[in-house]
Amino acid sequence: MDAFLHRVGWDGALAEPLAGDASGRSYSRLLRAGGESAILMQDPTGDTGLFARIARHLTARNLSAPLVLAEADGLLLLEDLGDALFARLAVTPEIEQRLYLTAVEALVKLHATPAPATLPVATPDHLAQAIDLAFCHYAQMPALLAEAVDTFRPLLAEHAPPEDVMVLRDFHAENLLLLEGRTGAARAGLLDFQDALMGNTAYDLVSLCRDVRRDVRPETEAACIQAYLDATGADPQAFRAAYAVLGVQRNLRILGVFSRLAVTRGKTRYLEFLPRTWSHIQAQMMHPALEPLRPIISQLPPPDAPHIQSILSRCP
Incomplete structure (x- = not known):
């Protein structure tokens, strides 16, 4: 994870854990000093490719899935859509x-x-x-x-x-x-x-x-x-x-x-x-x-x- 964040320019960001779901995936909000934020998804199975493909399918149709900012095995850096559930x-x-x-x-x-x-x-x-x-x-x-x-x-x-x-x-x-x-x-x-x-x-x-x-x-x-x-x-x-x-x-x-x-x-x-x-x-x-x-x-x-x-x- 550290190498991934360094490669994509998000090393050193403050990480705030977010509530997970019924799966084994975990989520964190990354915060930079200037106020920029992104969501880090970690999947212990290593398979984040399907999420990324579906996200791109949805955004291509002008639906609001998170933009995929960067990806690696088991890791996705995503657009932060906020907390207004x-x-x-x-x-x-x-x-x-x-x-x-x-x-x-x-x-x-x-x-x-x-x-x-x-x-x-x-x-x-x-x-x-x-x-x-x-x-x-x-x-x-x-x-x-x-x-x-x-x-x-x-x-x-x-x-x-x-x-x-x-x-x-x-x-x-x-x-x-x-x-x-x-x-x-x-x-x-x-x-x-x-x-x-x-x-x-x-x-x-x-x-x-x-x-x-x-x-x-x-x-x-x-x-x-x-x-x-x-x-x-x-x-x-x-x-x-x-x-x-x-x-x-x-x-x-x-x-x-x-x-x-x-x-x-x-x-x-x-x-x-x-x-x-x-x-x-x-x-x-x-x-x-x-x-x-x-x-x-x-x-x-x-x-x-x-x-x-x-x-x-x-x-x-």
Whole structure:
């Protein structure tokens, strides 16, 4: 790292650690004496190439991903987009809705151009298999997993097939920044997109509005869905079915991921999000498209059940 910073002219800068995410990546804000700043990303896997490629794809389309200033194996020096996270700014209903509609503008612009052909595809099989952690780490009911996957796969194929758009996957208020000096869709600063896929247009919107980290007002969710439908001309009934099916898929996966982070890596702070995650699943399971899955999901215990509490109490 020292050699990298020396090579790119940032040696001697003050480094302030920033909050990380659920991955092993770490982030620091570098500050020069003159007030200039940049973000240093360190990835222990050494693979920062995908992030850099996607960032360049987004910025080439006038979307506000951080500019890549320099890169080396496992290290990226990035443009500093600031600290104005949507999650911090959305303190009133009016501000929340304004911010979230800006995020919808960014999605509409993102979906107006094809995804890079090199992205993995979020096929029905891929998405169905991705709920495994809910059964193996959250509920520890592996015998139910095969039935769940076999039931979910055709629902995803019918209602949420992949489309030729980029899915950023973690599109929510803690990964979005308000950039006051920019206009339109570019006002939404985009973070954490290195796990992007080619997938369905509803995925990122349900990630935004069915956020497991904060409560989003129903009025804001309704406004965002309507704004997306108005801007794209998507079929409302089909889009709402995809929205519900992908919402359940995403939140089942999150139940498992957050449980695994707690039990295997001691990252217990994610456990506070399980009740909200569970409530999203229960609400969206009421959509008619998910009726075949209901008998299976009804066998999963809620986060406050003794069975789940016993599992989660084994955190290191």
